Amino acid sequence: MRLRRAARVILIGAPGVGKGTQSERLLQRFPQLSSISSGDLLRHNVKNRTPLGIKVESTMKSGGLVSDSLILRLITNELNQRGWLESRRSDTLTLATSSMTEPNIDPAAFRAAEDAFLHGPDLSSRAMTSAAKECPTASFLLDGFPRTAPQAERLESIIPINLVVSLKTPLEVIMERIAGRWVHGPSGRIYNTTFNAPRVRGKDDVTGELLTKRSDDNEEVYKARWQKFQETSEPLLEHxxxxxxxxxVEGMSSDEISPRLYEAFEKRFVH
Incomplete structure (x- = not known):
């Protein structure tokens, strides 16, 4: 299905509500839609030894948290690289994709760009010279950021999100899912005894190896995560x-939620 204008979307939901499932289904249904994950971008930069990746890796190894400012720079850089923001200085835009060992890069210019990217003025604290493009191909699902209202306010100064979907499933239903969830550790394949049971009880369909439970798949741990989510998401949703x-969008299952999500999505971006 074709979009008529850019969709800049965030899905918000408690752990176990099926946010990943809904994201995958939206990406399949709307080919112009892309996924932008702050976690994936961080891992890509660390793996490719970019200046940003090195900076982030050292922060994580020391036990620190990646700052909002660096995440915002990372997202802004990605949007610029994809051509989804109007004019912005280009001297900071190669840092998230260029390795320090890449040939044909002037070392002095690279260091200057690195310094501007990592230590320059906060992108969200000054007047922005860029604007979000409205063409349908500039459509994305943003995953992993923002998680708080202050982060959302800072993101707004870079690119306005035009749809936020709060996915809701009753707590007792999610608890039932968790109780029936089993995983194949090496592959990450997930089964559920209520709606996606393995062909042989307790064994992976592909390898025949034993399935296991996740360490956090228990009632006490989940309820603590759920309560934490409620506390942090309420101000974000209010924003x-x-x-x-x-x-x-509320439903008892992913299959119940999906049609309602499609309808809302199409009303805003297709019709």
């Missing part, structure tokens, strides 16, 4: 409600 871009 987007005030912006007029928040909608709620």
């Amino acid at each position: 987007y409600a005030q912006k007029g871009v928040l909608m709620e």
Whole structure:
């Protein structure tokens, strides 16, 4: 299905609500839609030894948290690389994709760009010279950021999100899913005894190896995670409600939620 304008979307939901499933289904249904994951971008930069990756890796190894400012720079850089933002200085835009060992890069210019990218003024604290493109191909699902209202406010200064979907499933239903969930550790394949059971009880369909439970797949751990999510997400959802871009989609299962999500998505971006 073809989009008529750019969709800049965030899905918000408690652990186990099926956010990943809904993201995959949206990406399949709307080919113009791309996924941008802050975690994937960080891992890509660390793996490729970019200046940003080196900076982030050292922060993580020392037990620190990656700052909002660096995450924002990372996302902005990705959007620029894809051509989804209007004019912005180009001297900081190669840092997230260029390795320090890449040939044909002037070392002095690279160091200057690195310094500007990592230590320059906070992108969200000054007037922005860029604007989000509205062409349908500049559509994305943003995953992993923002998680708090202050992060959302700072993201807004770079690119406005135009749909935030709060996915809701009753707590007791999620608890039932978790109780029935089993995983094949080496591959990451997930089974559930209630709706996606393995062909042989307790064994992986492909390898025949034994399935295991995740360490956090228990009632006490999940309820603590759920409560933490409620506390942090409430201000975030309120922020987007005030912006007029928040909608709620509730259902007992992913198959029940998906048609409602498609309908809302199509109303905003297709019709």
